[in-house]
Amino acid sequence: MKQKEKTKVEENDTAAEDAGQENLDTEQQNLNAQAEGEEEKTADAETADAEKAEEEDVPKGDKKAQELNDKLMRTIAEFDNFRKRSEKEKSAMFEIGAKAIIEKILPVLDNFERGLDSISEEEKGSAFAQGIEQIYKQFVTVLDDAGVKVIETVGKEFDPSLHNAVMHVEDDSLGENIIAEEFQKGYMYKESVVRHSMVKVAN
Template structure:
């Protein structure tokens, strides 16, 4: 019994080994392109054109896949810029920034120059105003007979020419007498009660005030009523 069982086991093992070897031979043959009768049938079917539509659809699908892959590659990743183009962009950006900075510097410089001119002009005018005051005091002190004197007439002409020159460069006197008091233009040094005048009206001017363009060079020294 035991001997028969051993023989049967050996026989079964041998058959299994032969079957496994046959399967391996078939697999190798299919890899080398020899697929047996089934493969031949398939090849003949392809040759006869029975599956041509399937192959055509497969080719179209592969072409579509290639196009899709190219689109993904095209839109998924940006092309790398050339080093020359990057350098040109860098220099262009730097030039644009420098031009903007220069334009700001020019505007700031022009504004500073204008302010310096205004300050210098106001300083000169302020120093000339006492000369104008002396001309006015001298001419006001002259009598009617003295005003016929050639010397006095000469001084009056010089005074008028000086005032015309100041007016041409933008200097003008501040209106005071009869005007409402304004601390931006007038300096009140005295008050007086006068029913003939309205409230906060300038009754008298002690010293003329002057403006240069839109700024006050000297406030008017005045007496304010009520």
């Protein structure tokens, strides 16, 4: 009888041990599962952070590209302005230099005209006089091609920006402020006056 009771107790103890072991195994499995779940969450979080970082890098790259593009466009605009300003300054310097040369040439042209006016009627048919006249005409043509023009005077209204009035006269046949006579020719180079005309103004 005692032997049977002992065997039963041992069986109970064994069953208890097995149950306890099963509980331990179950708890361990739960812990392992929980740990795996935490690892998965961590991995998912790291992946999400990496994707977020990549997404943030794209706008930063676009912003940098936009800044570089803006800087390039500003540089191009500044260079274009510099080129236009340089061309304008070069053109202005050329015109200033050309006007200075023309001013030195005009007295020579005046002397040509005085010389031709002093030739008598008998001498105008000579080869010498005709040669001088041809040189004068060539001289005038070259200046005209270069943009040098004579300022119109007699019969035109006096313009202080073009004419220099050195004398006034009362003349009923002429209107008020009309140029009656020219003493010295004036010239323009393109749109600027090289030398004002010396004139006599009526009324």
